[in-house]
Amino acid sequence: MGRFNPHGLADTSQNHVAGGDPQTVAAARAVMEQGGNAFDGIVAGAFMAMISESALTSAGGGGCLMASAADAEPVLFDFFNTMPGGDVARQDLDFLSVSVDFGSAKQEFHIGRGSAAVPGNVPGLLRVQEKLGCLDRATVLAPAIRGAREGVAFSAQQAEFIRMLEPILTHSPEARALYAPKGNLPREGEPFMMPEFADCLEALGEQGPALFQTGAVSETILEWAEQGGLIRAEDLAQYQVAERAPLRVEFQDCEFLLNPPPATGGVLIAHTLAQPDISTAQGLAHAMQSTAVARRQLLDPPSRGSTTHLSVLDAVGNAASLTMTNGEGCGSLLPACGFMLNNVLGEEDLNPGGFHRHAPGQRLPSMMSPTIALREGSPVLVTGTGGSNRIRSVIIQVLINFLGKGMTLEVATLSPRLHFDGETLQVEPGFADNEMDALRAIAPINAWGSRSLYFGGAHSVTPDGGFGDPRRSGCAVSF
Numbered sequence: 001m002g003r004f005n006p007h008g009l010a011d012t013s014q015n016h017v018a019g020g021d022p023q024t025v026a027a028a029r030a031v032m033e034q035g036g037n038a039f040d041g042i043v044a045g046a047f048m049a050m051i052s053e054s055a056l057t058s059a060g061g062g063g064c065l066m067a068s069a070a071d072a073e074p075v076l077f078d079f080f081n082t083m084p085g086g087d088v089a090r091q092d093l094d095f096l097s098v099s100v101d102f103g104s105a106k107q108e109f110h111i112g113r114g115s116a117a118v119p120g121n122v123p124g125l126l127r128v129q130e131k132l133g134c135l136d137r138a139t140v141l142a143p144a145i146r147g148a149r150e151g152v153a154f155s156a157q158q159a160e161f162i163r164m165l166e167p168i169l170t171h172s173p174e175a176r177a178l179y180a181p182k183g184n185l186p187r188e189g190e191p192f193m194m195p196e197f198a199d200c201l202e203a204l205g206e207q208g209p210a211l212f213q214t215g216a217v218s219e220t221i222l223e224w225a226e227q228g229g230l231i232r233a234e235d236l237a238q239y240q241v242a243e244r245a246p247l248r249v250e251f252q253d254c255e256f257l258l259n260p261p262p263a264t265g266g267v268l269i270a271h272t273l274a275q276p277d278i279s280t281a282q283g284l285a286h287a288m289q290s291t292a293v294a295r296r297q298l299l300d301p302p303s304r305g306s307t308t309h310l311s312v313l314d315a316v317g318n319a320a321s322l323t324m325t326n327g328e329g330c331g332s333l334l335p336a337c338g339f340m341l342n343n344v345l346g347e348e349d350l351n352p353g354g355f356h357r358h359a360p361g362q363r364l365p366s367m368m369s370p371t372i373a374l375r376e377g378s379p380v381l382v383t384g385t386g387g388s389n390r391i392r393s394v395i396i397q398v399l400i401n402f403l404g405k406g407m408t409l410e411v412a413t414l415s416p417r418l419h420f421d422g423e424t425l426q427v428e429p430g431f432a433d434n435e436m437d438a439l440r441a442i443a444p445i446n447a448w449g450s451r452s453l454y455f456g457g458a459h460s461v462t463p464d465g466g467f468g469d470p471r472r473s474g475c476a477v478s479f
Contacts, residue, residue: 079124094228110346
């Protein structure tokens with residue numbers, strides 16, 4: 001296979017996977033080596049991430065997946081969380097503030113059973129696999145079942161995520177028993193097992209999404225929510241996975257497939273790409289300012305963004321880009337199921353008008369932006385990132401570097417990033433002195449001393465290979 005040229009097309013005879021953890025990526029590979037396509041692989045990796053990246057995603061979270069099948073029109077599967085219909089004025093609402101120390105700053109999150117929105121990951125991922133995959137459900141879930149039962153070894157960064165979120169992940173006795181069974185949090189390389197979740201996944205393989213919407217898991221969720229939560233039976237039973245036509249934008253002779261409304265990330269990316277002179281650091285900073293004004297939110301809350309991403313491209317041209325989150329977790333483990341529901345009702349950046357003000361059944365706003373770039377109908381880049389309100393700026397910079405400037409995928413990913421947070425330009429090291437001078441003329445600068453997970457984790461694949469962003473322990477394989 002020849003070197004991929006971002007200014008031309010390349011044929012691929014390989015499969016490529018990039019994600020936020022080696023074990024997540026290995027699960028996708030294992031299923032694809034059994035004959036699965038990109039959609040089987042990405043779903044297998046997603047369920048493994050619920051173990052290997054359990055501080056970032058879970059069966060109780062939500063996400064969005066951009067799918068470009070070789071023989072069908074592209075579609076965005078939206079399975080982000082929705083607002084439950086319980087009484088937000090109930091006197092016993094379990095909703096409390098917890099401080100998390102990120103080292104450079106502390107941030108307040110709201111957790112408790114009243115912070116959990118209706119989960120969408122399970123029905124969404126299984127919808128994708130059923131419609132576009134080619135293997136049976138049990139085969140796709142097998143790597144995650146094995147990982148949950150036998151244990152996974154946390155990477156250094158996943159262990160650090162758990163350390164940072166300790167006040168949340170050990171908030172309840174049940175959660176503490178999972179994440180600190182002997183009084184200590186798991187360290188890098190130590191086995192981490194989720195035996196109850198393994199049992200849950202086995203039942204899911206047999207029963208499908210009904211298990212979570214009307215079956216035994218839904219009954220457990222309802223019993224759990226009776227103690228200060230908001231999720232009702234009808235919220236689970238009536239949850240709908242939305243299939244939307246992607247937002248399509250032209251840039252650098254490519255067509256970009258972006259997450260359409262009601263998500264905001266794709267619209268904001270499109271707005272930035274339409275600004276003049278975004279090939280320079282100064283021009284990009286001005287474009288980011290314009291986008292912030294368009295968003296009508298000049299100050300983004302400084303969330304670290306407990307989100308993860310997975311990109312897959314198979315040998316026949318099927319492409320899938322998936323972003324998922326569990327927020328930071330609600331602090332309470334679901335009994336007998338072994339996983340933690342989300343706390344997205346307690347995140348300020350998803351509730352800018354105040355907590356618990358969305359209408360029942362309404363999709364919460366999301367910055368998730370799983371992205372696929374096509375040239376002449378064929379995928380040339382599959383990318384995405386975690387990072388909350390930095391998602392849009394991360395993706396734009398990877399697109400500009402790779403497609404606009406012709407950098408290799410590795411260099412495009414490792415290049416220094418900037419992000420306008422509404423009043424300050426956050427800047428990674430590596431910009432030239434003249435670029436820094438130009439940036440200082442635009443806004444006050446906070447210069448970071450090293451690459452940081454703050455600036456996301458763009459895990460990307462092309463027809464010639466993939467690259468996992470080291471800012472978020474990325475990993476990529478081709479096979």
